[in-house]
Amino acid sequence: MSQRRGWKRWLLALATLHGIVACAGFFAPYDPAEQDRERPYLPPMKIYLVDAQGQFHFRPFFYAVQLRNGSFDQFEESSDQAIPLRFFVTGARYRLLGFVPSHVHLFGAQPNRIYLLGTDAYGRDQFSRILYGGQISLLAGVLGTGLTLFFGVLIGATAGYYGGWRDGVLMRAAELFVALPWLYLLFALRAFLPLAVSPVQAFFLIILVIGAVGWARPARLVRGVVLSARERDFVRAARGFGATDGYLLRRHVLPETSSVILTQAAILVPQFVLAEMTLSFLGLGVPEPVPSWGNLLVSLQQYSVLVSYWWMYVPALVIVPFFLVYLGLASALQQDASAAKIERTTGGGRW
Amino acid sequence: MVRMARMARVSTFGRLLGCGLLLAGAGIFSRPANGFPPQASSSVELLTLPGEIGKRGGRLVVSLRAEPKTLNPLTAADAPSREVILGAMQADLIHINRATQLTEPALAKSWKVSADGLQYTLTLREGLRFSDGQPLDADDVLFTLRVYLDESVHATQRDQLIVGGKPLAVRKVDAQTVVFQLAKTYGAGERLFDGLAILPRHLLEKPYAEGKLSQAWTLATPANQWAGLGPFRLKEYVAGQKLVLERNPYYWKEDTKGNRLPYVDELVFLFVPNADAQVLQFQSGETDLISRLGAENFSVLSRQQRGYTMSDAGPGLEYNFLFFNLNEPGEKTSPDLARKMKWFREVRFRQAISAAIDRDAIVRLVYQGRGAALWGPVTPGNHRWANSSIPHPARSLEKARALLKEGGFTWASGPNGEPELVDSDAKAVEFSILSSSSNADRTKMATLIQDDLKQLGMRAQVVPMEFRSLIDRITQTKEYDACVLGLVSFDADPTPDLNVWLSRGGTHLWNPSQSHPGTAWEAEIDSLMQQQLAAPSYEQRKRAFDRVQQILAENQPMIFLASPDILVGAKNSVGNFHPAVLEPYVLWNVEQLYFKNTAENARR
Numbered sequence: 033m034s035q036r037r038g039w040k041r042w043l044l045a046l047a048t049l050h051g052i053v054a055c056a057g058f059f060a061p062y063d064p065a066e067q068d069r070e071r072p073y074l075p076p077m078k079i080y081l082v083d084a085q086g087q088f089h090f091r092p093f094f095y096a097v098q099l100r101n102g103s104f105d106q107f108e109e110s111s112d113q114a115i116p117l118r119f120f121v122t123g124a125r126y127r128l129l130g131f132v133p134s135h136v137h138l139f140g141a142q143p144n145r146i147y148l149l150g151t152d153a154y155g156r157d158q159f160s161r162i163l164y165g166g167q168i169s170l171l172a173g174v175l176g177t178g179l180t181l182f183f184g185v186l187i188g189a190t191a192g193y194y195g196g197w198r199d200g201v202l203m204r205a206a207e208l209f210v211a212l213p214w215l216y217l218l219f220a221l222r223a224f225l226p227l228a229v230s231p232v233q234a235f236f237l238i239i240l241v242i243g244a245v246g247w248a249r250p251a252r253l254v255r256g257v258v259l260s261a262r263e264r265d266f267v268r269a270a271r272g273f274g275a276t277d278g279y280l281l282r283r284h285v286l287p288e289t290s291s292v293i294l295t296q297a298a299i300l301v302p303q304f305v306l307a308e309m310t311l312s313f314l315g316l317g318v319p320e321p322v323p324s325w326g327n328l329l330v331s332l333q334q335y336s337v338l339v340s341y342w343w344m345y346v347p348a349l350v351i352v353p354f355f356l357v358y359l360g361l362a363s364a365l366q367q368d369a370s371a372a373k374i375e376r377t378t379g380g381g382r383w
Numbered sequence: 384m385v386r387m388a389r390m391a392r393v394s395t396f397g398r399l400l401g402c403g404l405l406l407a408g409a410g411i412f413s414r415p416a417n418g419f420p421p422q423a424s425s426s427v428e429l430l431t432l433p434g435e436i437g438k439r440g441g442r443l444v445v446s447l448r449a450e451p452k453t454l455n456p457l458t459a460a461d462a463p464s465r466e467v468i469l470g471a472m473q474a475d476l477i478h479i480n481r482a483t484q485l486t487e488p489a490l491a492k493s494w495k496v497s498a499d500g501l502q503y504t505l506t507l508r509e510g511l512r513f514s515d516g517q518p519l520d521a522d523d524v525l526f527t528l529r530v531y532l533d534e535s536v537h538a539t540q541r542d543q544l545i546v547g548g549k550p551l552a553v554r555k556v557d558a559q560t561v562v563f564q565l566a567k568t569y570g571a572g573e574r575l576f577d578g579l580a581i582l583p584r585h586l587l588e589k590p591y592a593e594g595k596l597s598q599a600w601t602l603a604t605p606a607n608q609w610a611g612l613g614p615f616r617l618k619e620y621v622a623g624q625k626l627v628l629e630r631n632p633y634y635w636k637e638d639t640k641g642n643r644l645p646y647v648d649e650l651v652f653l654f655v656p657n658a659d660a661q662v663l664q665f666q667s668g669e670t671d672l673i674s675r676l677g678a679e680n681f682s683v684l685s686r687q688q689r690g691y692t693m694s695d696a697g698p699g700l701e702y703n704f705l706f707f708n709l710n711e712p713g714e715k716t717s718p719d720l721a722r723k724m725k726w727f728r729e730v731r732f733r734q735a736i737s738a739a740i741d742r743d744a745i746v747r748l749v750y751q752g753r754g755a756a757l758w759g760p761v762t763p764g765n766h767r768w769a770n771s772s773i774p775h776p777a778r779s780l781e782k783a784r785a786l787l788k789e790g791g792f793t794w795a796s797g798p799n800g801e802p803e804l805v806d807s808d809a810k811a812v813e814f815s816i817l818s819s820s821s822n823a824d825r826t827k828m829a830t831l832i833q834d835d836l837k838q839l840g841m842r843a844q845v846v847p848m849e850f851r852s853l854i855d856r857i858t859q860t861k862e863y864d865a866c867v868l869g870l871v872s873f874d875a876d877p878t879p880d881l882n883v884w885l886s887r888g889g890t891h892l893w894n895p896s897q898s899h900p901g902t903a904w905e906a907e908i909d910s911l912m913q914q915q916l917a918a919p920s921y922e923q924r925k926r927a928f929d930r931v932q933q934i935l936a937e938n939q940p941m942i943f944l945a946s947p948d949i950l951v952g953a954k955n956s957v958g959n960f961h962p963a964v965l966e967p968y969v970l971w972n973v974e975q976l977y978f979k980n981t982a983e984n985a986r987r
Contacts, residue, residue, distance in 0.1 A: 067834050069744040104682065104751035125800065154748060154830065230844070315820065320830050320845055334823065335659035336679030340686075 039364035045357045053166035057126030060160035061140045065321035066124065068145060068155035071097070073105040073341050076150040076158075084111045092117045094146060105340070115144045150343040153331060156321075162347050165323035170354070172238050172324075173305035177297050179243030180304075181250055185286070185293065188254025193262055193281060203255065206248035214245050218316055231322040238311055238318075242304050250296050254289050261288040291369030298362035302355045309351070325351060427510035428492055429637045435959050436640050437977025442649035443957075444670045445970065446661045450654045451626065454609065454617065455600035456580035457530065457538040463652075470967040471628055471650055473580035474612035474635075476505055476524070477573045481963035481971035484767070484875045486573050490519070490581055490612060490635070494573060500919065503563040503573065504556070512633040513583045514616035515607070521555040526584040526591075528553045536596050540579060570916040570924055571878035578873070583610045602626070614645040614974035626652040636974055646977035665691070671957055674968040676950040677824065678751040684952055696949040696962040698755045698764040703825060703869035704941040705740070705816070705832060707733065709893040710861045711901060723814055723864055726806060731790035733939040738776065739783040739835050745945045749827045753950060757943035759932045760883075764946070764964040765875045767921075770929040773936050783839055794840055804840035813842040814864035817856065820847035822869075828944055829867045858895050867944070868892065873966060877915060877928045884912050884931060893940045904938050956980050 052059055068074075079092045093114040100106040121140035128134050140146065149158040191202040218241060229237065261267060267284045275283075305325070311317045312326025313333075320327065328347035331337045337344050451464035459468050469475075478489035488494075491505040511519040531538045532550045544551045547567025554562045569575055586608065590599040600609060606617045612635070615628035628650040636644040653670065655661045662680045665673040668690065676684070685693045707727035708720070716724070726732050742756035755762060758776075761769040776782075787804065792812065797803030804812040818829045829845040836843045843865075848856075856863045870890070872880055882888035886900040886909055900906035908931050915927035935941065951962040951969050959975040962968050 065834070065837075067831075069741070069748060069831075072748050104678075104747070153827065154834070315847060321833065334679060335662055336677075336683045339683055340679075 039361060039368055042357060042361035042364050046361060049354060049357060050170060053163060053170055054129055056160075056163035056167055057128055057134065058136065059138050060157070060163040061121075061123060061137050061146060062157045062160045063124040063126070064156065064161045064164040064323045066156060068151060068157075070099065070155065071107070071145075071147075071151055072153055072155045074107055074147055074151040074155070075341075076343050077147050078109075079117065079148075080114070083114055089114070089116075094141070096144060115141050115146075117141055117146065149346050150341070152328075152344065153337075158328075158343060158346065161323040161328055162325070162350055165325045165328050165347065166350070168235060168318055168322065168324035169305050169308050169326065169351075170301075172235065172242065172308040173301045173303075175239045176242035176246065176304040176307070177300040179239060180246035180300060181293055181297060183243065183247035184250030184296075185254050185289065187247060188251035189258050189281060189286065189289070191251070192255035192258030193277070193285060195259075199255070203252065206251050209245065209248040214241075215310075215314070218311070219314075229319065231318045234318045238308055238316075241311070242307050245307075246300065246304065250293070250300070253292055253296065257289045257292050258285050261285045264288075291365065291372070295362050295365045295369070298358050298365060302351070302358045305351060305354065427512075427635065428508040429635055429643075430488065430492075430508070431637055431639060432644065432975060433639060434972075434975050435977075436638050436642070437646040437958050437975065438979070439642070439646055439648070439977075441647045441978035442651060443647045443672070443973070443976060443978075444651045444653060445672045446653045446655040446664055446670050447626075448658070448661070448675070449656060450623065451602065451652075453601055454604060455597065456582065457536055457540075458597050460539050466967050466970065467626065467628075467652060468580065468613075469578055470613075470970040471615045471973055472611045472613040472617070475577055475579045476507075476581065477576040479574055479577045479874060479965070481965040481967075482961060484765075484965065486577070491576075496572070500568040500572075501565045503565070505561050505563065505576075507559045507561070508635060509559060511612070511635055513585075513610040513612060514631040514633055515583075515586075515610040516633060517583060517585050517610065519581065519583075519612065520558045521561050522558075523581055523584045524561050525553055525555055526588065527579070527582045530582060530587070530591060530596060531579070533591075535594065536591075543575065543579075546575075568917050568919070569878070570918065571874070571876045574874060574876055574878070581612055586610055615650045618649070624654060626654075628652075634974065638975070645974035650973065665952060668954070671954045672952070672960075672969045674949070674951045674962070674970075676952070678749070678753045678947070678950065681753065681950040681952075682751055690956075691952055691954045693950070693952040694962060695753055696951060696964055696968065698762045698946045699949040699964040699968075700762055700764055700872040700875065700946075701869050702757055702760050702762055702946050703828060703867065703944045704757075704760075705736070705829075705865060705867050705944060706893045706941045707865045708861065708863055709901075709940060711894075713861075717862070720862065720864070722808075722810065726792075726812060726814075727864070729790045730938055731786045732792070733942065735783040735786035735790070735839070736836065737939050737942045738779050738786065739839050740832055740942065740944065741778045741835055742945060743778070745828050745831055748831060749824050750945065750947050753948040755946050755948075757946050759936055759943055760870075760880070760941070761877075761932060762946040764949075765872075767875060768877055768925065768928060770932040772929070773932055778835075780838055787839065797840070802840045803842075811842065812840070813844075815844040815846045817846050817848050817853055817863050817866040819850045819853055819868070821850055824947070825867045825869060832867070857892060858889065866892075871966070875965070877912075877924075877931075881912055881916075884908050902938075904934050905940075908934055 074097060077094050077097060079094050081092055082088050083093070093116045095109040095111050096113055096115060097107045097109055100108050117139055118141060119139050121137055121142055122135050123137045123140050123142065125133065125135045147157050147159065149162065152158055152161070187202050187206070191199040262285060267280060270280055270284060308317060308324065309326035309329065312324050313329050317326050318324050325347050331344055447463045447466065449461065449463045451459070451467045452461050453459055453464050454468060454472070456468050456473055459465050475489050476491040477486050477494065479485070480487050490507060490511060492508045493506050495504045496502065507519070507521065507524070513519060528544070528551065530536055531540050531544055534541070546565045546569050549566035552564040554564065556562055587596060587599060590596045602620045604617070606619070609617045611631070614631055614634050614636070616631045618629040619627040630645055630648050634644055638644060653664070655664060658677065658680065661670070661673060662676070662684060664670050666684065681693060708724060709727055710724070712721040712724050746752060746754045746756050756775070759770060759773045763769065791807045792804055794802040795805045795809065806812060816829045816832065818826045820826070826845065826847050833843045833845055853866070857866060870883065882890045883892070885891060886894070886897040886905045889895055891897070894901055900909050911927045911931050915924045918924045918927060949962060949964050949968050953960040953969065956979045958977045958979050959972060960969070961972060963971050965971070
């Protein structure tokens with residue numbers, strides 16, 4: 033039984049990570065588009081507890097950072113004034129979870145500014161941008177997965193259950209979709225779209241693209257499961273008693289696919305987050321100044337950024353915990369499903 | 384000629400003319416060639432260049448952003464072809480010195496201008512030979528002009544030679560003297576001849592007679608089928624990799640000690656399509672010179688200087704600007720765009736945007752401080768033509784708001800509670816700004832402007848776009864709101880930019896190729912530019928062009944932003960390295976470049 037609870041821990045970890053990103057407005061100290069033109073490419077600020085005199089402070093503090101004279105990206109700390117970090121401060125207005133208006137932030141240092149993960153080329157807070165960027169990337173991943181699985185199950189179940197020419201047509205279509213060179217088609221598609229795509233339109237476009245490309249693989253998996261479930265004895269028996277196709281699918285066949293679908297979901301979300309990042313990295317994603325994990329990485333296309341500002345890599349590292357948790361969840365689900373199968377086959381007293 | 388910065392050249396329209404300042408040919412004296420090449424006659428009139436005395440030998444390696452499309456000066460329109468052909472392989476009659484920005488004798492050792500400014504008498508150097516050893520005389524010049532002016536050849540220089548609506552007439556006086564007859568005076572005077580490569584009649588007459596001239600001289604042409612008058616001649620071309628040129632033994636310049644130039648034996652152009660890859664190659668020592676650097680890469684290279692020196696040559700002639708779609712709304716214009724065009728045509732709207740833009744931030748954030756803020760098209764790199772009385776107002780959001788209010792705009796409460804600018808019909812002011820996706824600098828400028836305008840309650844969107852389709856939108860379909868673009872003048876003189884300022888010009892970006900000037904101020908600019916062409920003295924021309932700059936500052940058809948510095952680098956072993964702010968920035972004196980330590984160079 034302890035094994036069966038494994039996935040719940042993963043789910044809790046996942047909910048926490050998603051919760052932080054969903055409440056980005058609260059955890060992020062600044063608006064993601066706000067520019068601090070005096071401090072471009074500022075390295076992450078250090079948070080101290082012990083000051084230059086060796087004195088311990090209970091309240092964490094940091095030192096003000098100034099541009100070194102005559103330089104563009106060389107900064108120096110002035111250790112004469114310690115600025116305490118404050119919690120639950122009021123700042124930029126935002127909407128919590130997209131609708132609750134608020135202006136309370138977890139931390140801040142008004143009127144000074146704290147940059148936990150440094151700033152980008154425009155002096156925008158990298159930490160806030162990563163949190164807000166996660167909203168776009170993760171939502172694209174989750175919605176894209178939902179769309180994909182919906183089409184995948186619909187098409188896979190139709191093909192597997194009815195078989196024959198329907199199976200042939202649908203599966204050849206799936207193969208075609210897998211084989212298409214999507215990236216190049218997307219570039220062509222972008223040329224036909226209106227000139228200025230608003231962030232919202234661009235976002236739904238990404239989800240649509242992900243859904244259109246992604247359905248083929250889950251459809252093939254679902255088809256396989258349905259194909260075998262259809263021939264199971266209890267399904268044949270139910271059919272013999274006069275059950276309709278709809279009833280059989282709903283009651284006996286599709287439940288068989290649930291573990292495949294859940295595992296697929298846990299695998300697909302990180303994959304689609306990655307897809308969003310790729311699209312944005314190539315300029316097909318949400319436009320500036322709206323952040324997403326993909327367009328936060330765009331500056332890494334430049335050699336000078338690559339060798340000069342290490343904190344610009346951070347958005348690439350942020351996805352690591354998300355990936356680990358999602359993949360952990362996927363394998364826990366898989367184990368759980370196989371355990372359940374064993375229980376059912378042994379406990380069911382079929383022998 | 385004007386070139387869209389770092390990109391394809393846009394075809395030029397007829398240049399008009401005038402008579403320019405005259406510079407007497409600098410002291411030219413002939414001296415016997417120092418025995419090389421043996422077959423050259425001893426009566427060559429060489430041009431003596433001042434400068435460090437260099438050492439012979441070595442191979443100079445530079446990288447090119449793209450493979451040149453052709454080696455034919457007639458059809459070369461892309462930047463790499465022009466750099467290779469005009470920088471190293473060909474020569475003109477009269478040349479603009481890239482350092483002094485003044486004209487100096489080249490293939491013509493001297494020239495005279497008639498009193499009415501319509502007749503130029505050029506005397507060729509004696510004993511000149513093409514790189515294949517064939518002599519050059521006035522017939523080659525006549526042939527060259529005939530070819531350039533032949534409409535069926537489609538030479539890119541043809542427009543430049545149509546002066547006052549009539550092609551340049553040329554007449555041979557004797558084997559060394561030619562007379563050019565202009566239909567109208569030409570303001571820039573003998574600058575007309577710069578970049579006009581003189582072609583070998585003995586090689587090109589046959590293809591011309593067969594009508595195949597524009598297909599001649601591709602990169603695949605065998606070296607013995609090709610001849611030029613520049614410091615280097617064709618040796619080898621390796622598709623996709625490199626173009627190797629060798630020293631032209633017949634070159635007509637020498638140093639003060641009487642050594643024939645150029646110093647280096649070989650000039651190699653490597654094709655490196657990516658700016659970052661060019662930086663890496665320079666860093667690893669594979670190339671000897673680097674130019675067209677962005678500020679970021681320049682600072683990366685400066686930070687770890689090993690065996691090379693980076694230098695900032697100061698602001699060049701590139702001017703970047705934001706402009707709005709000021710075309711007349713036509714039948715095909717969407718109602719949405721027609722509505723926006725009403726704002727754009729309001730001069731106070733444009734003035735407000737100009738007042739709201741933080742140019743210092745652009746210089747600091749886009750060019751890392753290596754550039755200059757601009758309030759007019761003439762950059763600080765062009766001392767002779769800048770109008771110093773153009774005001775440089777500091778950024779002022781209050782002034783911008785006051786101007787918008789005067790223009791009939793008001794503020795309403797937007798969806799998120801912030802003030803939102805609305806026009807007299809209560810429609811929110813929203814528009815998109817195009818920028819070229821291949822130019823990160825300009826996209827960055829647009830992003831900064833977007834944030835500046837947000838503070839006025841305007842919602843602007845930045846749309847990076849592939850350069851070709853961007854130009855297509857601006858000049859053909861005219862379906863756009865605003866655009867950030869840059870132009871690079873080839874010359875400091877205002878005449879080559881005629882095409883930008885004349886309302887009928889194809890590069891008159893905000894409303895190109897008009898049959899009649901659409902506004903009174905555009906009509907005034909037209910007449911001032913013509914006046915500038917015909918005026919006999921520099922002072923008079925300057926006065927006319929100063930007024931043009933003033934009109935531009937008042938009406939803001941282009942909101943000038945910033946000009947980047949010319950950033951270059953060279954190995955410490957390269958001598959006579961003096962970067963210029965005119966193209967070709969580092970290769971303009973390629974014949975004088977040499978290696979201080981040829982042994983080290985040979986090891987490579």
